[in-house]
Amino acid sequence: MSGPILVVNPNANPAVTAGMDAALACYRLPGGPSIECLTLADGPFGIESPADAQRAIPPLMALVQARPDAGAIVIACYSDPGLDVCRSLTAAPVFGIQEAGVLTAMARADRFGVIAVADGSIPRHRLHLRRMGVLGRLAGERAVNLSVDQTARPEAEAPLTAVGAALCADGAEAIVLGCAGMSRHQAALSRSLGVPVIDPVRAAVAMALGALLAPD
Template identity: 65%
Template sequence: MSGPAPRPIVVVNPNSNTAVTAGIDAALAVFRFPGGPAIECLTLAEGPFGVESQRDAEAVVLPLGRLVERRPDAGAFVIACYSDPGLDLCRTLTPAPVFGIQEAGVLSAMARADRFGVVAISEASIGRHLRSMRRMGVLERLAGERALGVSVADSGGDAAFAALERVGRALVGDGAGAIILGCAGMAPQRARLADALGAPVIDPTQAAVAMALGAVLA
């Protein structure tokens, strides 16, 4: 006799660009299976068009917290922004596990390789990412982080791929055995980049949802 259906995993894109949410949703299709938890991808309407600065990251914290409070039915939450905005707050507002994609991406990359590299959308993003990794205590495993110089909105498109491949190859040259896509908007690029580099490429939203699945199903 089957038990109750598992509670849904709620994946929140903290920017207001629905095209980014659609790309995330498509990348998560492989995690949906009969009898498994629903994976809902939501767009934070109050968010900026792209979370590209410290101000943007701070601005979405309280709206994210309110969204979490409105979803007591959720089995787990994933904050699909590589700055992990609102992660600490949201964890205080729900008994459900809350996963940030930067934390999940870094942990997954370290499970695949001794040293990892990160592709950032811009130079301005790198400082935020380094502060988070310093708190995680993983900087010794970081081979490098390099910027594409594109917007969140453009990072998943064909026009950005040449820059993404160039930066990925540079990170491999830096000693990275695995590459993390440092923006949820890059989700559509993962498989193509992995083929081009011949190295593991981590979509951090996929990494976070994999962890959320484990938490919900266990």
């Protein structure tokens, strides 16, 4: 039996962690790896800027080093903070939700769109997409301009739907939710928009399960 899949929320907001935990219920398979959703208590309350992302990295590194029992680790922030350095600290596979969400969207559609938390997040996301070499598949990225905490609340569904519809008008054939706090809205948005809506937390956990259930 492999160790658990650790799904780490790098911000200190437990509501975001609770939403992820609920969204991952269907991935807890009988006889499969356990899935632990953790809140990084020493992280910023929300990761909404490059400074917030940098603040999350040292406590994230410490957590990875403190959990050698992990079978796989998911960094559940769409900025993928500390992804490279965390991969260097453990033999377990480490997945970032931006990478996983984008790769999953491209497996479902030719062009994808991203719903960002805020306008200031978009340049940071584009740098990662450029590094991945996939900017040519991006139909667009639009911000809902809510805080991370607000995206995790029921009242965020309407503005998220409006931004998703605008991305579909831009040519997006699949939508990636650009924040772990948006997990709770995935099913409703998919129904409303009529296109695949990718929860990147679920996408990363699916990859982690694949790595552990069918190891090299």
